[in-house]
Amino acid sequence: MNQETQTEKIQALKSNIAKVLVGREEVTDLVLTALIAGGHVLLEDVPGTGKTVMAKSLARSIDAVFGRIQFTPDLLPSDVTGLNYYDQKEGAFTFRKGPVFSNILLADEINRATPRTQSALLECMEERQVTVDGTTYPLESPFFVIATQNPIETAGTFPLPEAQMDRFLMQLSMGLPTVQEECVIMERFLTASPLAELEPVCTADDLIRLGQDCLGVQVHPILIDYIARIVEATRTSAECLSGVSPRGTLALLRAVRAYAMICGRSYVVPEDIKTLAVPVLAHRIVFPAGHAFDRAAERLIEDLLNKTEVPTEEWGK
Template sequence: MEIIRHLKENIAKVMIGNERTTELVLACVLAKGHVLLQDVPGTGKTMLAKSLAKSIDADFGRIQFTPDMLPSDITGLNYFDAKSGEFVFAKGPVFCNILLADEINRATPKTQSSLLECMAERQVTVDGTTRVLEEPFLVIATQNPLETLGTFPLPEAQKDRFLMQISMEDLTPPLEQSLLERFLAGHPLEELEPVCEKKDIAELQMRCSGVYIHEDLLKYMIRLVHATRENPQVEHGVSPRGSLAFARAAQAFAMVQGRDYVVPEDIKTVAVPVLAHRLGLSAAEDSDRARAQVIRELLSRVPLPTEEWSRR
């Protein structure tokens, strides 16, 4: 778990506060998931993604999404090379280990959908040829929930590809003062050095799947998921794929906390980031706040079993 500690400490050299957000993003990395950072401009979404990328000795790619982008701007394309007389494939920015998809909702649905295969199957198919993306592969997408002019909301199928949807944490006045002092003196991101390699992340991802979840806790998680399907406020609840994402996120968060077993607090911490964006409410009620509130109410209503969670 030393690598996880080093990652948290390294990211904290740039990020002020946001410890829980950092832990959730690291949990996404360990669970082989993708993360959607949604918050207003200027809260540090892109900075967090860059800090993570610079902390790992891996290939980093960034796409600034705009309405005029084409799918080939992401995946790459075949072009005719007159010198060789053959078609050559030019890789797009998605061929990397950590991809920052900045302001993803500014691209058209056609361009957004070009990421579906990459995120779900970790491969790219262009003109009938499939190319596998190198592991580890993580997409960190950002979007601003306030501006709607010139944006295209992510469809349900796209949002379901993200393991978690996370907002940044509010800074207290002392923390905000620390932020000003740190960044007025220089730019700490430029001095950040890697603290681990790609192979270290791959090893942690393999170990993550072995984190123990007691049978009673699995049943508790399933009851929470089924409660979303039976809730009269919810038009469509969490799917079985969401159930699997829920369990994997709990395993990964436990590992970030330095444990090889899941406790109820892990489940409660990841419940809203993993489940809320997978709910479908009526058009009149649908909002991030309303979906999160549904999950919080279920957490308060569905009783926890009593057990020794680390017992195998």
């Protein structure tokens, strides 16, 4: 699709989500960036900040299959992927698909499930397929996981391992509204629920085409070098045990191209990289014990961005 149609589709999604969420334009842009880039998002924040509402608003804005998994300690891997059961009428085993067979999957409170159940999502998120009893079932495109977790209440939770954290393109925080935004929220929900009234403004095919068009966004070779230097700085930093992996480098490259499209451009600029470096890279850095729930990773990325020379060119050429 041409750039004008791309802008119309993206703006329609943003406007639809804004009917429910108040003052979360930046988070909405980043979630849509991950969606177009073919990645997944982890929303980490205290309860009641709108994580689930964001996921539901996005799902209702797209004419696609929505699935939800409420993660609990007793959840089994088969509750996520599906299982084979014996159908007496047919006289054979039949595969019953789990909620992961959807286009948009809400994994609510993902850190409440056991590591064995969490790992059931690994293959789905990275390879877009499910293997059950030796048989592989492909997942339909688009496939987007938006997971939530509460960083405060840690009793009875199982922290996501580095391998699974690396599968998320971004880790985001919703943040709390201002007094003015809170007043708008209350007025908006006085008589009805805007979420229940949302109608789809985009199809699954539209998302697939946007993802394909994203590959045509221009990235100047100097900006590729800029990304590489930022990533290399995380690997040589004395503050962390492990820096960003090559998967993280490619994730940032995909994300900045999609973000440029969100901004209505056909080329990437350095500000795109600086905007996305923290949400894409920070959760991939491994620190010594004691940094589990502070902003050490974010501060490190911000410090490295300040120290890394920003290239200046005519990026539109």
